[in-house]
Amino acid sequence: MPLHRPLRAGQVGGGPGAFIGEVHRRAMRMDGLATLVAGVFSSDPDKSRAHAASLGVERAYGSFEEMAEAEAARDDGIEVVSIVTPNWLHAPAALAFVERGISVVCDKPMTTTLEDAEALVRAVHEHDITFALTHNYTGYPMVKQARALVADGAIGEVRKVVAEYSQGWLSKPVEREGSKQAAWRTDPKKAGAGALGDIGSHAENLAAYVTGLELDRLCADVRTFVPGRPIDDDANVLLRYQGGAGGVLHCSQIAAGLENDLRLRVSGTEGTLSWRQEHPNELVHHSLAGVERVYRRGHDTLSSAAQHASRLPPGHPEAFNEAFANVYSNALRTIAARAAGDEPDPLDLDFPTVEDGARGVHFILTALESGRQEAWVDASYEPPVAGHGARGTG
Known part of the structure; x- marks a missing residue:
C-alpha cells in the first residue's frame, strides 16, 4: 500500500546564504513528496537553531552525529536526509545516517577520497537504503x-x-x-x-x-x-x-x-x-x-x-529547479515505495x-x-x- 503521506526529511548544511541548500529544499518540496522536519544548518548550534526556526523546521541539532542518533531513535524520525555541506563533510555525514538505516540524497562530488566513496557503497548495500546523488543535469x-x-x-x-x-x-x-x-x-x-x-x-x-x-x-x-x-x-x-x-x-x-x-x-x-x-x-x-x-x-x-x-x-520552459526536483522526486518516490513494501516504478529508479x-x-x-x-x-x-x-x- 502507498504511504499516502510525505516522507519525513532532514538536512545537513544549507545554512544562511548557502545557495545550494535552498535549491535542495526547493527541489525536495516541489512535488509535495517530503516535509523538512529536522536539520543541522550550521556548525554553530545557536545559528543552526535560528535558521531552523526561520524555515519552520521542528527539530534543530548542533551536529550531524547528534541528529543521526536522535532521529534514528524516534518513532517519527526522518526517513531521508539531504547532505549539502562542503565536500569534505559529505562522507562522514552520509555514513552517519546510512549506518542507521536512513536514506540519503547527497550533493556531489560524493566524497573527496576513493576510500570514503567505496566505504559508502558498501554501507548503502549493507543497510539496504536508497542513496541518490544530485547530478541534477541528468534530471x-x-x-x-x-x-x-x-x-x-x-x-x-x-x-x-x-x-x-x-x-x-x-x-x-x-x-x-x-x-x-x-x-x-x-x-x-x-x-x-x-x-x-x-x-x-x-x-x-x-x-x-x-x-x-x-x-x-x-x-x-x-x-x-x-x-x-x-x-x-x-x-x-x-x-x-x-x-x-x-x-x-x-x-x-x-x-x-x-x-x-x-x-x-x-x-x-x-x-x-x-x-x-x-x-x-x-x-x-x-x-x-x-x-x-x-x-x-x-x-x-x-x-x-x-x-x-x-x-x-509545451512552450512553458522548465529548467534548473525542475531538473533538480526530478532527481529528488524520483529518489523520494523510490524511498516511499520501498517503505511501503512495494516495487518502485522503473521510471522512478532513474537517478x-x-x-x-x-x-x-x-x-x-x-x-x-x-x-x-x-x-x-x-x-x-x-x-x-x-x-x-x-x-x-x-
Whole structure:
C-alpha cells in the first residue's frame, strides 16, 4: 500500500546564504513528496537553531552525529536526509545516517577520497537504503530524451563524445576577497579538487548518463591559472571509452564572462546529438543525411523518461529547479515505495546512485593523477559492490 503521506526529511548544511541548500529544499518540496522536519544548518548550534526556526523546521541539532542518533531513535524520525555541506563533510555525514538505516540524497562530488566513496557503497548495500546523488543535469527532460535516442540507436554506434562545462566566476581570486563559497571550493582540504571536482564531475557524469559508456583511459592537462590558488581551476581531458569511442572533456572556472555553460555533443555513425544547459528545453539531432530535427520538452512524442520528467505543457520552459526536483522526486518516490513494501516504478529508479558517486570520485582523482604525470593513465573502474541497475539508475 502507498504511504499516502510525505516522507519525513532532514538536512545537513544549507545554512544562511548557502545557495545550494535552498535549491535542495526547493527541489525536495516541489512535488509535495517530503516535509523538512529536522536539520543541522550550521556548525554553530545557536545559528543552526535560528535558521531552523526561520524555515519552520521542528527539530534543530548542533551536529550531524547528534541528529543521526536522535532521529534514528524516534518513532517519527526522518526517513531521508539531504547532505549539502562542503565536500569534505559529505562522507562522514552520509555514513552517519546510512549506518542507521536512513536514506540519503547527497550533493556531489560524493566524497573527496576513493576510500570514503567505496566505504559508502558498501554501507548503502549493507543497510539496504536508497542513496541518490544530485547530478541534477541528468534530471532535464531533454537529457533523458538524448539518452533514449542513443539507446534506441538513433545516431548509430557512438564514436565521439564532447562535454564542456565553462564558468568564469573564479577568474579573479575572489576567495581572498570575502566569497565564502569560493573560499572552501578553492581549499584542497575541504573541496578535494577544484574545477574537476566541482564541474568536471558533472560533465563526466552527463556524458556517461547519456551514452552509457564506461571510461577506459584518459590523459589530462590540469592547470591553475590564478596565482597563489592551491587547487585546479581549468582542465582539458582526452578520453578513450571501453568499446573504442573517443572523447574530450573540458572544464574551466576561469572562462571570464561565462556563467554556467554546460554542453554535450554525442556523435555516432548515423548522426549527432547536441544539448546546451543554458538552452535546456531543446535537443538537436543532426542526421547524416543533413536533416536537422529539434526535439522540444513537453511533447507526447518524446521518450517515456522525458515525459515522466516534464511538468508543464509545451512552450512553458522548465529548467534548473525542475531538473533538480526530478532527481529528488524520483529518489523520494523510490524511498516511499520501498517503505511501503512495494516495487518502485522503473521510471522512478532513474537517478544517480552511490555507485555513480564512486565512479565520479575515481574520475576526478584519475584526471588529477594524469595531470601530475602528464601522461595517459588507466581510467577503468568498477565499484566494489554491484549496483541496483545500469549506470544512472537506482
